[in-house]
Amino acid sequence: MRRLSILAGATAVLAASAVLTAPTRAAAAAGEITVLAEDIPAGLDYDGPSAAIPTSQTGMVNLMEPLVYYKTKPANSEGIGLLSFGFADANFEGRLAESWTYDPKTFTWTFKLRKGVKGCGGAAFNADDVVYTFARAKSVSGAAPIGWFLSNVASIANFTPDVLGADKAKAAEAQKLGDEVKKIDDFTVAIKQSAPNKLFLPVLTIFGLGIFDKESMEKNKTATDPWSHEYANNTNVPSFGPYCLDKWTKNSEFVVKGNTDYYRGAPKVTRVVYRKVPQSSNRLAAVQRGEAQLVERLTPKEFDSVRKAKGVKVAGVIGNENLFVHMNFKTPPFDNVKVRQAVAYALDYKKIIANGYFGQATKSKSPIPSSYPGFSVSKNQYDTNIEKAKTLLKEAGYKDKGDILLSYVSEKQSILLPIATQIKADLAKVGIKVKLDPLPQTQYGDRQLVKKDLQFALNDQEKPIGVDAGYATLLFFVSSEKGGLNNMVNYSNPKVDDLFAKVKNEADDKIRNTELAEIQDQLMADLAWLPVVELKTQWAFSDKLTGLAWHPDSSIRWNDLKYAG
């Protein structure tokens, strides 16, 4: 028996050491990269259930092609490519559309489509694909109608809320595409707006209006699923983008190959393995050891730790990410503007930037991202001032009951917990005692968007996907009665509502910007949201990888990259 156990032990040790020390495989071939993120696409249908997940969007933008896109701008000092935001034709380049004209009398855009574009299955691109894409969007047949929503935001004619009406027969009629999106010939399409709206071209760049390859989509439709949601969501999304899906194991990995027929030239990175690694520390380790060439969404601290490491580069851009404190206008004590202002004065912004973001953030000057058209530095600013905070609280007659909960998304705890702890300590100094309340993402989302009953929250994931201060205002600050969409703190100020009504259809950029500046002054006076810091969107990557560019959805376009590995 003794021999047996010794033998067993020895064998186990031997086997373990042999396997552990076996040589690691050769490095990746040139032109092939491994990208790690906290998840991989959960679905590829932008009208599907997982379109709000950033990694799903990464899958979509790399497989699908838009009609138009922003032109590029020179890279920032860290080498991250930028886009030229704005509303003028000069800000955009044609993608699947070669050129376009706009008729201001009929609000109609006429697109000349590119010829000779081929998708992954070899299907040729033409006007039918564009019409199919808008027809599908208007059908609102998916789990969440993003295509319809974007069209509606851009005032495309007849994309009205009627499609969602409770009366089924009426809704069904409204869901049919009319001549608002019309095929003129095989390579010409006309799209009609119901009113002038600057957001039209910007909206076409968003992943939620990427053009489908109609032929391949229709091959995969079923009687109960005529718009092939099931296929797009679980198997593949056929389009005309730079990459073709090679292998997709949900919850594990997503592998794409360059589309050799891509009309802008075959991608230089020919194969990308996009892999799920939930722990950010594991992603960090992998990029440090050359097992991955690009990793996303590390914590600021982890980015900081490899900033000077050999073979690894860290770069980023202050794009559209902000850290906000939300205070609910319907919940005491935050229904009092003086209490909200006291909170703003109590925060130690320097410490938050230093300890929470390791210097990779700047104090926010408006709730609108500073890179967006229409941004202006608000007249009303709040710097750390404990005495002022105490005075304001006294004026407000604040009495601490010790029952305030500061909520945040528990999945982001490694970033938000140190900051929340800091805020808790800052507020304790002025006599506001708070408890921390981490909530799972889903529950947080439910309370934020549906119940709107989060009293006090710390949030770093609100970024308006339409690149415009006006869009951000509509999304977050216009009152629900006036059509505000994600107004999570129940903010309502008639002045802001009225200003936005003017902004909406204002054609003159200068006047529009003045109105937007007024809105931002008001938002900061009311502290509709308290913007704490603007933070850098960062990546850590192999120093042999170049060409990274930032896009408003924070998804890397792998086609931008070059790898000299």
Place this chain on the structure above:
Amino acid sequence: MTATAPTVGHPKRPRRLIAAARRDPLLTIGLCIVALSIFLALFGTLIAPKSPTEPTGAPSEHPSLSHWMGTDASGLDVFSQVISAPRTDVVLAVSAALVSSVLGTLIGLTAGYFRTWWAEVVMRISDVLQAFPVFILGMMLVALSGRNTGNLIVALSLLYTPIFIRLTRAEVLTQRNRSYVESARAMGNSEWKIAFRHVLPNSLAPSLIQLSVTVGFGILLTAGLSYVGAGVRPPTPEWGLMISSSANQLILGEWWPSVFPGLAISLTVFGFAAVGNAIERRVGG
């Protein structure tokens, strides 16, 4: 609790326990650890050199004279957190063990003694409870009722009660055929009286042995639930929460915020297990 345990069933004086401890170094170590953890559960927050819930230093400081176990990413003192955590971990685990042992023993007694449909139902429900995935149940209960100690005690008790039901029932089944039961019945005692007065005291041994082990399980499970995000709210000092929020920092070379709470868990559970083992040997499990 542990000191009185062996007196039931096989009467022994505490003094003899001390004598036994002298002969048995493992028991001595175990008793010391258990005593220390109970002491810290009561007074840990009072003797902590710094506040365990507020930043008292720069983030991620190495262990030093001012911060014996360093500080974590939020600047909280690790040592103060480690010694304040028994207030949560030990109290939670001991309460859950007590609740589930009392409930389990009573239900097990009735299910073992009165062999009716009730016994079958109880046992099949226990089956299901035990087959139910622990973490899902824990997370759902916590999501339903909120992240606080009371709800965690309920969740843990629900999980551990079936173990005590099983153990007690098995023992009762062997006891109920003993001759003393017959004699008690012959003397005209009611069945309930026999069950509680005579069978119960004689069927306690397995539960008592299990009690100490269950405290250990409870500490481990509390930590595990924290690791998957269903534990107490931060910054409540709790070992599992400390590990889970500092696990990310290991790769940056910051081992102290996760190593020390892990050692504290191992040591505490080891202590309870050692005491349980000694009881087991004496009671004769």
Place this chain on the structure above:
Amino acid sequence: MTRFVARRLVIAVVQVAAITIVVFLLIRALPADPVATRVGFNASPDVYRKAKADLGLDRSTLSQLGTYLGGSGTQRGLLAGNLGTSWASGSTVASEIGDALPITLELISLSFLLAGAIAIPLGMRTARRPGKALDKAVFGYGLFAGAAPEFWWGLMLVFVFYFKLGWAPAPLGRLSPQLQAPTQRTGAILIDSLLAGRLDAFWDGLRHLILPVITLAFILSGPIMKMVRQSMTRVLGSDFVLYAQAAGLPPRQVSRSTLRAAFGPVLTLTSILYGFMLGGAVLVESVFSLGGLGQYSVKSVLEFNYPSIQGVVLVITVLSLVIYLVLDVLLALLDPRARHR
């Protein structure tokens, strides 16, 4: 025997039905639903109402239960074997569980094999020579192993063997990123790579499994060893062994019957632990990013993904109950007395 099995099967069906309904009601009592996450960008009341209706959440709980069990229209229900569609990804729950389950089975089966290989010989040996140094050492090890939080040990192993020494592969899953996975047949990476004749994938898979398996085996070996020692001690002191020895039966034959008699309690403990580990391996799975059933279940709860929670609970419970049933049958077969009943 047949009657015994049939009776247990009937009970198991009732148990599964009960648990299905209880879980269904429990989920509906949760304080949030995932509609907000689905509509993400655009939570206008109209869109929200539509999304909610699409999930059937606007109907009464009873009617939802009816649909879940019996299906509606062309959609089959649970009674027809359909676990439904995940609300987070749109894939069928059955296919997602089908991917995750083999990962967990592979992990815990290997861990139990390793734990058994260590614990059984050691436990038997210490039972024969109680009180010796080895016995004490093994006893201490058993207590200590049982005291360890497994995720912490997993983290420590990763820290030492990957971060510090660089011996172990990154805890990034079951295969190195660059390696093409073998064609999926069983879902267990070692078996699939052998079936596909892919030795490279086999070794790579094995390398990735070593640390998680060692972590789990370390935890599991403690209680198994203790149980082996206990039951061996009891059997060695029992009348029939003493009698056999006195009668001069050859030691090998005595050994064999001792083993069989001591086997019962060990088997019981092992299968209970195995059932527990189906969902309980989550901590080790998540430390090593393996993506097994435990991680899937935790993710489902965090996402409030009702059909997935329901499906994973059902699968784990059914598997555990099957294991217990097989265990009871095995125990009955092992016990010679059962044959005469």
